[in-house]
Amino acid sequence: YQAEATLKFDPNPPTPLGQDVEGVVDIGVGTYWNRQEYYQTQYQIIESQRVARETVARLALHHDQGFLANLPAGAEPAHPRKVDEDGAALILRARLEVKPIKDSQLAIVRVTDANPERAARIVNTLTDVYVELNISDAYESTDRAIADLSEQQEKLERDLRASEEKLHDFKEEHDILSVALDDKSSMLLSEMQAYNDALAKVRAEIQEAAARHSQLSKVSADVSKLPASELLKSPVLQSLRLEYIATIRERDAILATGKGPEHPLAKAAIARSEAAKAELLEEVNNIKGATAAELRVLQSRAGGLAALLEKTKKRALELNKLEIEYRRRDREQHNLEKLYELVLSRTKESGLTRVMMLNNISVVDRARIPNAPILPRVPVNIGVGLLLGLLLGAAAAIGRGTLDRTVKTPDDVEREFGVTTLGLLPTIGKAGSGPSYYVKRRRGRKEPETFSKPELVVHERPRSSVAEAARAIRTNLTFMSPDDPFKTLLLTSAGPAEGKTTVACCVAVALAQAGQRVVIVDCDLRRARVHRVFGFSSDVGVTTAALDGDIERAARETEVPNLHAIAAGPLPPNPAELLQSTKFRTLLAELEKKFDRVVIDSPPLVAVTDAAVLSTMADATLMVVRAHVTRKDVARHALSALRKVGTPVTGCIINAVDFDRHEYRGSYYYYHRDYYGDDDAGARA
Template identity: 30%
Template structure:
C-alpha cells in the first residue's frame, strides 16, 4: 500500500477532462467572467464614444517588377512573396513622407489643418497617469545614466547630451506623422496595392493619399538612379584593376610554360594515366592468374604422389591424354580379369597383358608428372609477370608525381588567368548593360484608382468596437477563470483523491453554509438532512473498510487546522452511536482541545492527567441522552508528543477497547505537530479529513508521506465542506427530496 501511495504522490499523470468539467469551471468562476466582461464592454463603449472621428481616403496602385526585354521570356517570371512587402515598407518610409510634405507644403499652407493649435483644457485622468509614469521612468533612467556617465569624459557627456536632446524639425515631425498614418495592403491574388491615409480632415486625407503615390514614384526613380550611378563608378574602377591583373597573370603563365616546357608535360599528363590504368588492369589479371595457379599447386602438393587423388583435380580430370590412358588402363584390367579365368599367372598371354598394363600406368604417371611440371612453370611465369607489372606501375606513379609537381604551378597560374578573364569580361558586360538601362525603372507603377473625398468617417466603428469588447471580455474572462482554476491546487474531487493516492474516499460531507453555524448538533436536530446522510455514508464505508471486523480504535486527523477533523469526530461518533454502538471520544489534541467545550464538560482532569501520572484513573464522562462517552484532554502539558507516544497510552487504549465498540481519537493536524504520527502507530486505522477548496495536494502529499513512513494504516479520506453546486450531482437528490424536512 505504502509503495503505491508513494508512487501516486511522485507521479501526477494528467487525467482526461470532459466537457462537463469545463462547464463546471465556468459556472464556478462566473463572477470573474462577468466582471471581466463588464469591464471590457465599458472600456469599449468609452473608447468608441470619446474617440475623435477619422476620415480615410484610399487609392489603388498597380506595382510590378520591370524585367525589360527579359519579360518576354516566361522563365523570368517567378514568385516573390517579399516584393510587395518591400514596396509597402518604402511607401511608409520617412523619405516618402518628406516628399509629401514638400509637395503639398504642409508646413506652410496646410499647417493649421495638419496640426491645429491645442486648447488649454484640463488633462484627463488617463493623461495625468501617463505623464506621472513617464516622469517616474525618466527619473529612473536619468539616475542610472548619471551613475554611468560619472566615469566618462566631459567631451563624451557633451556629445551624448547633444545627440539625445536634438529636437526633430517640423518637416520631420510631419513626415513621421504621415508615415505612421499610412496603411498599405495588397489586394489578394493581384499585383494591385491599396494605399490609404486617415485624418480628422477629409480634404487632407485625400490630398495626402494622392501625393503619396507620386512621392513613391519619385523615390523609386531616385533609388534607381543612385544605385546605377554608384554601380557604374564602382564597376569602371574595378574593371581597370582587373585588366591590369589579367595582363600580369598572362605574362607570368607564358614565362612559366617557356621555362618548364609544359606543352610536352601536358601531353605526358594526358598519356600517363591511360598507361597507368592499362598496367593496373594487366596487374589485376596477372594476380588473379597467379592466385588460381597457386591454389592449383596447393591442391597438387596436398595430393602428393597419389595418382588417383591427383586425377580428381579438374586440370587432371579434364586432360584428354589422361582420359585416354584411364580408358586403356580400365580395358587392360578387364582383359587381365578375363584372361585370368583361362590362363595362369605365368602364361605368356597373362605376362604380356600385365606388361601392357604396367606400361599404361607408367605412361599415366608420366603424363600426371608432366601436368604438375607444367603447372609449376605456369605459376612461376605468372608470378614473374605480376612482379614485373608492379615495378612498371611503381615507375609510372613516380613519373606521374614528377609531372604533377611540375604541373601544379602551371594550374595555379592558369586558374588565375581564367578567373581574371571571366571577371573582367563580366564587368565589361555589366558596364555596357548599366549604360543602356540607367534611365529605366526597376519597378512599374500605375495608378488604377485615385483617392476620392471621403464623406463618412471610417472610425470609430461603434458597433465593431462593442462586439470586439464583448468578445474580448467573454474570452478573456473565461481564460482568466481557467487560469485561476489551474492555479488552484486545492482538493475538489473524490475521484482525483482516489486516483492520486490509491486510498478510498469514505464519504463527502456537504457544506451547510453560513446560516447553519452549530454544525456539531445539526445532525441531531435534522436527522434526515443531507449532512446526516453524508455521515451515514461515511459510517457505512468505515464499517466495510476491514475484511474481518471494523476497526475499533480510529484516529481522526487532518493536514492543517480548520479542516473539520473535530466536527467529523463528533458527528461520526453520534452516527455510530445511533446504530446502537458504544462510542468513546478521546480528545488527544492536548495543545488546543475543543471536545469539552462542544459537550459542555469540565476539563480539570483528563487524558494528560492520566498519562503524566497525576491521576490513577482516566475519568470518562458520559454524554447525557446519547450513547457516547468522552475522555477530555485535561490540562495542557509541556510535552504532548511524548505523553501520546508513551506506554501508558497503549495501556489506556487496551482498556477502553474492552468497554467500547468504537474509540475515536481526535488528534492535532499532521503537518503542524508529530502527535498524530505517534497515535497512528497504536490506532487500528486513520481517517484523514480534507477540506474541499482549502486542503492543497502539496499539504496532502507531505502528510500522507509522514503517515506512511511511520507505517500508519490509512482507512480513507473524508472530503469535508463539499458545496452542493460543486458536488457534480452527488447530493442534488438530497437537496430536493429533504427540503421539506429541513424546513
C-alpha cells in the same frame, strides 16, 4: 474624413530584353512566401518616415496649421504650432493606413483628416511620391551595381593577365607541356609495375632457395631426410643414395646370418656403408653450398630491384606534385577567365536594363474628395463598449478561478492528490451566530441551518442533511473493507481550524448510531477540544491512562448511546514522546479490545509530527480538508508527510461545503436536497 487611393504591385513586370537577361534590381519575385514578404516590405515603405517627409515637403504640411491640429476647412487653431518636417511626417504617419486587398496585387492607401479636400490631396501626393521613389531607388541601385561591376571587371582583368603570365613561367621553368605530363606519368607507372613484378618474382625464388637450403641442412645428421625434390634434380645425388642403400642392405644381410660386427665380412660391409654415407653427405654439402651462393645472388638482385622501384616511386611522386601544381594554376586561370566573362556580360546587361527599366508599381485609382465623414461611429462604439465589458467580466471570473488555489471539490482531491473522497459535510452553523454558509433550499426561500452543538449535530438532528452526510461517510468506510473493518480511525488535517474535531465527532456518532461500541480519543495534546464538546473536564484522559493504564476512569460515557470519549488529560511538555511510547501503544491496544471502533482526533500534519506518528498505529487515516480554505500545496505537503512514514491515506473528507456554490451543483448535489425528518419539520414550523 478618409480619402483613399489604390496601388498595384506587379510581381512579374514585363522584360523588354527577354527572360534571359536578368535585372540588377529584382522587383519581381517567385514563390508565394517571397511575394508576401515583398508586399509587406512595400507596405512598410509606404508608411515610412521617408515617404511621409517627402510628402510633407511637397505640400508644405509643416506650415499648415489646419493639418497639424486636424481642423476642418476654414478653422484656425487657438494656439498655432511650430513643427519641422520630421514632426509633421510623424503626424501624417499616424493618420496613414495601408490595407492590402485579399487575393490580389492591389492595396488601398488611406489618409484620415478633418478636411476632405486636404485628405484627398495628401493621399494623391503620397502615392505619387512612393511610385517615384520606387523607380528612382531602382535606378540608384542599378547605377551602384553597374559601378561595382565595372570595378570588379577591371580587377578581374588584371588578375587574369597575372595568372596567365604565372602559368607560362611555370611551364617554361619546368620544361613541360600540358599533354606531356599524362604520358610521362603513364611511363613511370609502367616502369614501376615492371620493377614490382620482377621484385615479386625474385622474392619468390629467394623463398624457394631458402627452403632448399633449410632442408639440406637437416640431411647432415640423417641422410634419410634427403628431400625427393633434390634427388630428382641431381642424378649424381640419386646414384650415391642408391649406392648407400645397397651397402646398408649388404651390411644388414651379413649381420642377419649371425656374424657379429667384429667378423671380417661384417667389418668390411660396415666400412663400405660408412664410406658411401660420407660420399653422399659430401655431395649434399656441395649442393647446399651452391644453394647458399644462389640465395645470396638472389638477395642481391632483390635489393637492386627494390632500390630501382623506390627511385621510380620518388620520381612518380615528384611528377605528381608537379602535375598538381600545374593543374591548380591552370584551373585558377580558367576560373578567372570564366568569372571575367560573366562580369563583363553582366555589366553590359545592367547597362541595357537601366535603359529599359519599367516601374512595377502604378496608381490604379487616385483619391477623390470623400463626401461623408467616417467618425464618430456611435453604434460601433456602443457595441465595442459592451463587448469589452463582457470580456473584462469573463477575464475577471477566469482570473479569480485561476488564482484560487484552494481545494473545493472531490475532483480537486482526486486529480491533485490521487486520493478518494469519502464524503462531503455541509457547513454547520451555531445557534445565535447568524446565518451559516450552508443554506438549504426550502419552499422557494433560503434559511440557515443552525445547531447548539455543531460537533453533535448527528445526534441532535439525526434526520438533518449533516447527519445524512456523516452516515454516507460511515457507509463508504464500511464498503472499503467489508470483511476486515477498520478498527482504529485517525482523523487529521493539513492545518488548524479546518474542522477535524467536528468531523471526528460526527463520524464517531454515526458509527455509534449503527450499534457499534465507539470511543473517541483526543490525541491533540496541544489544543484539546473533545472534553469541551461532551462537557467534562480534562483532568483525566490520554496522558493519565497511558501512565497508569486505568481505561475505565479515562473512558467516560457521553449523552450519545454506545459512544465513550477520552479527553486529552493534563497536557505533557513533550506530546510526541508520549505518543511514541510503549505505554501509549499498550493503551491503544486495550482500547481496540474493549471497543468496536476507536476514533482518534489528532493534531494537524503540517504543524507538528504527532499525526504522522499516530498514523502508523491506525488502521485507516482520514484527512479532513476545508472547502475553499485548505490550500492545495499545504494539503500536498501534509500527504507527503504521511507517505514518508509509510502510511497510505485511506480517503479525504471535504468539510464546510456550501452546496449553493456553482461547483457543487449537478453531480455533487446529493446532499443538497429537500430530505427532512421530524426535526426539520419542527424547524419549519
